[in-house]
Amino acid sequence: MLDKVYSGFGYWDVFIWLLFFAISAALVLFVRSMGRNDYKEGTDQDEIFYGSNPVPEDGADMGVPAASAYWGFVEALKPYYNALIDIHSGIASDYVGYFVLTVAIVAVLVLL
């Protein structure tokens, strides 16, 4: 097609992907159109399912806060994250220290 990018190992063509997205969108719309539209409005069929509890008025009571996102991931990597947060201590002289240390290490590597 028009705008191929060769990477040396294969190629990338955005229009093939757009075609793919168009086909999958058509499929999705087709599946959606197969759904029933004869439900009764205003009855239980129309209700939001919230674990058979009453739905809260304010959305703030039902969302998942960001602090809970990826809790397991962070918990599993606790030692790694503790070390990393210790490095980001917020003290300006520490940051300068890391910079000077990097200069020193790279200097040793280059000069050797």
Added chain:
Amino acid sequence: MNWQIHLPALVLAVPLLGAFASPVAGLGGRATRNAWMIFISVLTTAVCIMLWQKVIAGGTAVYVMGAEAWNITLPSGLSWPVRIILEVDAFSAFMAVVGSIAALAGAFFSLRFMDRFTGLEKFSALYFLLVTGMLGMQLTGDLFNFFVFLEIASVASFGLIAFWRDRPEAVEASFKYMVISTISAMFILIAVGFFYGRYNAVNIAAVARMLQMGYAEKIALVFLVVSLAMKCGAVPMHMWTPDAYAEAPAGVTCLLVAVSQASLYGLFRVCFSLYGASLGSTVVPWTIIVMGVLSMFIGVTMAVIQKEIKRLMAYHSVSQIGYILMALGVGLLALRDPQAMADYGFTAMKGGIFHIINYTMYKGLLFLTAGAVFYSAGSRNLNELGGLARVMPQTTFMFVIAAAAIAGLPPFNGFVSKLLIYQSTFAVYPLLAVAALVTSVLTLASFVKVFQTAFLGPAKKTYENVTEVPASMLLGMSLLTIVIIALTLFPGWTLSHLVEPAAKALVDQAGYISAVMGGGL
């Protein structure tokens, strides 16, 4: 006399005029000041694009400040480079275009975003000084001049980061950035001193021509590489990045992203054009690659746990810089081996340079959308935000595009540059490509988190009265969105017209030298 000869100087003169005339324009009231800001930004972008066209058509442009010749010829026939020159090759011009587009978007966005605050004529003066510093770093052909523009950009950015000086965090972020940045600038100045002491010249082309690797050159190389890597936020010197990016006003953060690219430009100008083939060992390329991998991984893992929207995005800047460092490090590794260069090196360079423009565009857009959220909802805390997609549909749309691009989801432009980087770094060392892939997955994960907590979910009572941001802010964001979509739809054109000339110019050290030095010294 063709006026286009003066384009390189105009690129610097226009924003400089904008900076110093801003207080005067501020006397005329809000409308005049805003019109002046937009006028200068549009003019700068136009001049940069014209300069780029001229460089692509006519080859490297060399502009001597204040005289006809870059050197002085003594009666004895000895000629010596003495004058300040601007040397614009395809890579410089490319970076200038990228930077000026980001500056234009930031200026549009800042008009209304900053409207609630006072001292705006000072804001626009500093803003254009920062633009001048950035463009100067990218166009200069002189090491000391590079240091001067670096300091202009730094001092302007300290002022802009601390612009909300009644916020303790803003002053703190500015102070920390200032301490580490001033120290690194002194290292750069000392490195320039080394070059002057050895070669009696600070002209990049002249020094590159005479360069013989010795202890002084090695130390200067280390100082320059580490200092400039710090300025663009590479691990382990990245701690100022989240502070500064999160606390600066959003329009400024968009520009700061572009300014960090100017430091990156300096890093690769030093490695490729100044040292080039005489770099000798593979230590420096590997240092850059290792820094890149560490930046990618540590940046993105820190981003996953952030709770403040702009701080999270700032950690992503660290990780995206890692991609560029790794790709161009691989290019540097292959520099002395024509076979390796043809096999994977040049692809890596193309991927890296393509990633520079992609990164600047989508990162700028992400910071602008975060600023829009802050402007409308008044909070940056992801624990509090929610359901904003209902009230800010345009912002959400643009956020989704930018987030998909940064996460490298096909078919967006971020995927194309990442694909080039994966495939070329895989040839060097498969683990590099694996690290890049893992980073990409984690990037997607953390942006899913932002999207889900800030934009999706049921409407919250607190944000019932939130409305879409004003038109001029949307204009700034949509400018970057349009660029992203264009890059997505025409990656082949972008690669062959924008990226490849830049990569070729970067590899071609002899061309860079002879554009200034001509036949003989």
Added chain:
Amino acid sequence: MTGNLPFLAVGIIFFMGMYAILFERNLIKIAIGITLLEASANLFLIVLGYRTGGSIPVFTLAGEVRSMVLPTPQALTLTAIVIGLATSALLLSLIMLLYRHYGTLDVREIRRLRG
């Protein structure tokens, strides 16, 4: 040997500045350290351009001498001094604002941004 003494002075001033930045807690002392670093860089440039017995590099003032010191480092140093002035002024005003906000000058207590 004595010709290298100025470079030794550059090194000593540089490390004094570095020590102050890394190990002092008071922000004003850190600012002094940064100024020392700037001073050492400026001295380094000046020393590089010095030629033994050279006179000032101004043609009308130099008189009948064979050698002049190099003029370029002096121009570079002037520029660097001006930049250093801007940085120091801004740094001190930021420290002033920090003291107003945090009520302390201890670098280890100004760490609201971390993690």
